[in-house]
Amino acid sequence: MLSPPLYHADGQIRDEVYVYGSFIQSKMYAAGVVCTNCHEPHSSQLVAEGNALCGQCHNPDSFDTPDHHHHVVGTSGSRCVNCHMPEQTYMGVDRRRDHSMRVPRPELSETLGSPNACTQCHQDQTDAWAAEAVEDWAHAPQRIKPSIGELFSEARSGAPDGIRALAGLAINSDVNGIWRASATEELGLQGFVGLETLIARQVESPDPIIRASAVRASTALPLVRRYQSLRPILGDTNRSVVTELATALSGVPLDQIPSDDALALEKIFQTYLEIELQDLDLPAVQARLGNFYLARGDLQAAEASYQAALSIDPLTVGSYINLADLKRVQGDEQHARWVLREALDLMPSDPSLLHALGLLEARTGDYDNALTYLKEAADLGEGGSQYRYVYAVALHDLGQVSEAIEQLRIALERSRYSEDILYALAAYSFEIARYADARAYAQQLVSFYPDNDAYLRLNRRIKTLGQE
Incomplete structure (x- = not known):
């Protein structure tokens, strides 16, 4: 979904993602445009050159003119794609255009941190300069209502009004599915009070993207309530939804639910394993399998999957943390400590590893070391405040209340x-x-x-x- 670090706050591409995720945000997609309207289906080459490609649908007399693009004809700035589909280069060679085909919003760049086509070209100018230029062009429709980026940014800050607005977006059938799905997942992360009601609505959606995101959002609920929320779609056959169901419900004890549900879940689990076992050379797959087996109570298989993930990629942070937690649950705290320290030898500045080791030391009673690790995690953690909050709670519980308040x-x-x-x-x-x-x-x-x-x-x- 449209979440960091894969996408910017407004949905523009950031990391290396599929073009399709951008395209289904666009007005073109909503209007029924498909890939082959612009690309030859066999070669993927464009079916027309330059602005003639967009002129297939958009009247050139209205749009391919300086009155619209405000640049000299024939220059880079006069090309439709350079304003509405800015390019990003991956791995130094892979140039991809953002297929959400949006209007540039330079006035949002300073607040959201998202790029804009204006200063990507005019690199010697500021976002404020670009915003003033656009305003001088009298493009007032940009300010009619908050942008999607503003809605997500407010909600991610935890603002109650922002969360309520995002809940409205999630159920708005007039907007595209990927925005609604992303809003649903974000509401799960934010602990939205109406989450169960929202999930009950979203799992009935005909759009599998929304159903899959509703399942992901449900992981914020306790297992019993999660199971009850997802019962209506245990017979879903969409591959993405099935894999999410297997992950979300992997902890459900099959002998404690109705037999029909148990049979449906067994089928979901089997399908999930068939899918994942095709890609065992990927560390992310091994890590997911480890989590699945752990939730199912198969500790031996879980440990084997975590070890496999680490043998493929020794920098798979989550597998170290989960393997250490598995060892702690088994009562082998020394082994758990060794796993985390081995990981920190490779990644000494990773806040999640420091945080995990701090929690382990706190549980074992080594409070001095616990505070040291928790403080390092808090100081290194980027963007969020959860690590610092935990550090503050630890300080309080050890009698350092004033210090806790400062943190x-x-x-x-x-x-x-x-x-x-x-x-x-x-x-x-x-x-x-x-x-x-x-x-x-x-x-x-x-x-x-x-x-x-x-x-x-x-x-x-x-x-x-x-x-x-």
Whole structure:
């Protein structure tokens, strides 16, 4: 789906992805345009040269003119594709155009960090310069409503209004399936309160992209509720949906569900294994199989798959972490520690490995080393605040409450809407008699989430006891 690091916030290509993911975002796709309208089906070559390709559908008298493209005829800037399908080069040789065929939005680049066609060509100019130029062209329709990039950016920041807007996008049948599917997955990541209701709706969609994303989003639910949400599509035959179902429901005990459901799941699991076993030379496949076997309770097969993934690619971070956790569950904490340290020898600055080792040391009672690793993970973690939040909780639990509050304040700068961070700040501040701070954080929490009874109770408690 349209998630980082594969795509920019607005859905433009970023990493090496299939062109199809861009194309199905486009108005052309929605209008019924297909690949062969522009590409010869056997050679993949273009069926026309230059702007004549777009002129098959778009009136050249209206669009292939300086009044529209604002560049000198015959120059690079006058080519339709250079403004609406900017190019990105992968591996130094593979030049691909973004097939979402969008209007350039330079005014969003500074806030979203997404590229725009203007400054990709005018590399000596700024995004602000480009935005002013577009405004001078009087292209006012750009500002009629928030862009898709703005909706996703707000939701990923945790903003309650942004999450509600994204929920509206997820169920909007007037927009393309990949936007709706991506919104559904993001709502799962954000812990959207209406997630079960949303999943119940999305699994009924005729679009398999939306159904598969609903299954992925369901992994945010506890296993029993997840199973109940996905029961209506246990008979789905779409390959993508089946593989997602196998992953999401791999932990379901077949002897504790109705026999018809058990038979359907057995078939799903068998199909999933048939698909995955075709590509055992890929480390990602081995890692996924390890997770599947672990959830099914086959620890020996899980360990073998994780080891296979690491033998193919020794930099498969997730396999080290999952293998270490498997060993910890088996009671072999020394082996778990050895696995993580071996990984850190190869990748000493990987925050997820440092975080995992910090948690392991905390569980074994080595609190000094635990804090060291958790702090390193917090300092190295990019973009998010979860590692710093965990580090702060560890500091608090070891009696270093003031230090914990300082770390939470740093985390709040990145995640100002985080319920966990705000709740901890309010509770910890109250604990050490910083009543004014506690009230401020609690009031901020209930202003963002006015319907949460737990937060309302905390706020009342702080107001009452803080005045005694």
